[in-house]
Amino acid sequence: MDYFFQQLINGLVLGSIYGLIAIGYTMVYGIVGMINFAHGDIFMIGGFIALITFLILVSIGMTMVPVILLLVLLVAMAVTALYGWTVERIAYRPLRQSFRLAPMLSAIGMSFVLSNFAQVSQGARVKPVPPIITGGYTLHDSGNFAVQLSNVQIVVVVTTIVLLAAFTYIVSRTRFGRDMRACEQDQTMAALLGVDVDRTISMTFVIGAALAAVAGMMYLLYYGLVDFFMGFIAGIKAFTAAVLGGIGSLPGAMLGGLAIGLIETFWSAYFSVEYKDVAAFSILIIVLIFMPTGLLGRPEVEKV
Amino acid sequence: MxxxxxxxxxxxxxxxxxxxxxxxxxxxxxxxxxxxxxxxxxxxxxxxxxxxxxxxxxxxxxxxxxxxxxxxxxxxxxxxxxxxxxxxxVARTFQNIRLFPGMTALENLMVAQHNTLMRASGFSLLGLFGAPSFRAAERQAIDLAREWLQRIGLLDRADDAAGNLPYGDQRRLEIARAMCAQxxxxxxxxxxxxxxxxxxxxxxxxxxxxxxxxxxxxxxxxxxxxxxxxxxxxxxxxxxxxxxxxxxxxxxxxxxxxxxxxxxxxxxxxxxxxxxxx
CATH class of the missing domain: 3.40.50.300 (P-loop containing nucleotide triphosphate hydrolases)
Known part of the structure; x- marks a missing residue:
């Protein structure tokens, strides 16, 4: 039982990270109907920016961990958001009137550009960092197995919850959120009511990238390493999470992220680590056979 | 003259x-x-x-x-x-209804006031920090939206999704939305x-x-x-x-x-x- 709880904690933490990335996929899909394949690499860029900012802050002699973390978070969000904005501006917007597959191909291209850029500028080797947040709590010790909740895990989960709350507030209660949902449903009509659709789409990419940056930073804190290739697998997993939850649905993305995180963790814990990806994707396939629109997706509405 | x-x-x-x-x-x-x-x-x-x-x-x-x-x-x-x-x-409506079906009647009317709110929110910055001027503008926008709902007799359905309203109501809501763009x-x-x-x-x-x-x-x-x-x-x-x-x-x-x-x-x-x- 203790072992089970430990895996539950691990799974939720991993799921939080996936969920944060998945929101970026689902938001972009909702508003422009494309899969932003470069999003995983935006997450990787976020991880690198967090690492670089951290090293700079430490090298100028900062020692207060909470202040460092907050600064790293803000800088990573801001810089990665700029990346997200730029990618949309140069690779997607010019293709918006083009045929449907064009922006998707462009996205795959951007994915290579970003990962190669990181490889060339930062080197191909895995970059480790010493654990920044240490310590933790032992929740229960039965003698032969102790359930641990580390401080890193708490930070990851709490940050995710706070950001999700803020994000939900923005989408459901603010002018920008209304504009975004309006563009999602009918871009032409939104434009006729004076909404600048291009600007709204740009902002969607910015927010998605900022959340991916948070995920990148959490990944760095949790696993203590980043490399130029990590965006690929994490991106595919988060995309899977978005599809599992019902692509286009924001709570679905988070739920899908948690589901994928839990499935992976439990499979690794009870069966085999090598086949954890197989398990995650198998569950995806099974869910999609019975619920083609995902867990929380709305059925496709025929547009007349 | x-x-x-x-x-x-x-x-x-x-x-x-x-x-x-x-x-x-x-x-x-x-x-x-x-x-x-x-x-x-x-x-x-x-x-x-x-x-x-x-x-x-x-x-x-x-x-x-x-x-x-x-x-x-x-x-x-x-x-x-x-x-x-x-x-x-210039505001317009279409032959076929083009409300935002997944948003509430009130929200539909709020989107139409985008420009007013955009100016008041100082292009999102003031709005983000909840500046009083923006809050006032948001309240005014809600008042205008409610006034229009009243005029078309849909005040009691303000929080219903626009797509769930009867056809005739959707038609009038669409006109009200266009009017909210002033x-x-x-x-x-x-x-x-x-x-x-x-x-x-x-x-x-x-x-x-x-x-x-x-x-x-x-x-x-x-x-x-x-x-x-x-x-x-x-x-x-x-x-x-x-x-x-x-x-x-x-x-x-x-x-x-x-x-x-x-x-x-x-x-x-x-x-x-x-x-x-x-």
Whole structure:
């Protein structure tokens, strides 16, 4: 039982990270109907920016961990958001009137550009960092197995919850959120009511990238390493999470992220680590056979 | 006192799709604070005119000039996309309903007030930090939205998804949404389509109150002649992209060319029919 709880904690933490990335996929899909394949690499860029900012802050002699973390978070969000904005501006917007597959191909291209850029500028080797947040709590010790909740895990989960709350507030209660949902449903009509659709789409990419940056930073804190290739697998997993939850649905993305995180963790814990990806994707396939629109997706509405 | 310039002056408007001439040298004016109806048989090019006015199509030729009450002048043929609503203040509805179905009735009306709120929110920055000026603007926007819901009798359904409202309510909500954008010119594309007699009458009242109480100029495409004849101040008749009549409702109704266009007969036959009927 203790072992089970430990895996539950691990799974939720991993799921939080996936969920944060998945929101970026689902938001972009909702508003422009494309899969932003470069999003995983935006997450990787976020991880690198967090690492670089951290090293700079430490090298100028900062020692207060909470202040460092907050600064790293803000800088990573801001810089990665700029990346997200730029990618949309140069690779997607010019293709918006083009045929449907064009922006998707462009996205795959951007994915290579970003990962190669990181490889060339930062080197191909895995970059480790010493654990920044240490310590933790032992929740229960039965003698032969102790359930641990580390401080890193708490930070990851709490940050995710706070950001999700803020994000939900923005989408459901603010002018920008209304504009975004309006563009999602009918871009032409939104434009006729004076909404600048291009600007709204740009902002969607910015927010998605900022959340991916948070995920990148959490990944760095949790696993203590980043490399130029990590965006690929994490991106595919988060995309899977978005599809599992019902692509286009924001709570679905988070739920899908948690589901994928839990499935992976439990499979690794009870069966085999090598086949954890197989398990995650198998569950995806099974869910999609019975619920083609995902867990929380709305059925496709025929547009007349 | 000089007569005020017409709100909209269309001059020599031509729209060509490949080899098809959808609108040919169309000129007419819509007067300020009046309801101008644009009628004609199916395929006459009425909606194409609307699409040119609201920037969907770039006209092949001609000019469209909109003059605000304060004298500000806009060349609609040179504005595009959201700028037509933002600067020239033209709002429109469509033949088929295009509400945001997944948003509530109130939210639909709030989106239409985007520009006001955008300015008040200091382009998101003040809004993000909840500045008092923005909060006040948001409250005003909600008040305006509720006022319109009241006017169209949907106040009790403010928080229902727009897509779940009955058809007639959706039609009126769409007009209210266009009005929440506080337009100088309201373009309505067949607002009475699919409405029953009672709903049509209510629609007529709504449009008259928009003209008289709010003072918005209206350009209307409509097939329901009872509505058109009852509320229009001025009627422009199109057939095959050409204007065939232009005048007060009575004069237009008695024009043999108009009757001929609607009946698909030639002018003499139409005149004979009218003689017989009179």
């Amino acid at each position: 000089t007569t005020p310039a017409p709100i909209l002056a269309i001059d020599g408007l031509t729209m060509r799709f490949g080899g098809i001439l959808a609108i040919n040298e169309l000129s007419f004016t819509a007067q300020r604070r009046q309801i101008t109806a644009l009628i004609g048989p199916n395929g006459a090019g009425k909606t194409t005119v609307f699409n040119c006015i609201t920037g969907f199509y770039r006209p092949s030729g001609g000019t469209m000039t909109l003059v605000h009450d304060d004298g500000a002048t806009f060349r609609l043929d040179r504005l595009h996309d959201f700028r037509i609503c933002k600067y020239a203040k 337009p100088a010119l309201l373009c309505l594309d067949e607002p009475a389509a699919g409405l029953n007699a009672n709903e049509s009458a209510a629609l007529s009242d709504l449009l008259l109150s928009i003209r008289d109480d709010i003072g918005t100029s209206i350009l209307l495409i409509e097939h329901d002649m009872s509505v058109v004849m009852e509320i229009s101040d001025h009627i422009v008749v199109l057939d095959h992209g050409v204007k065939i009549a232009d005048g007060a409702p009575r004069a237009v109704r008695d024009n043999p060319k108009v009757v001929a266009a609607y009946l698909g007969a030639d002018e003499e036959d139409a005149a004979a029919v009218m003689e017989g009927g009179a």
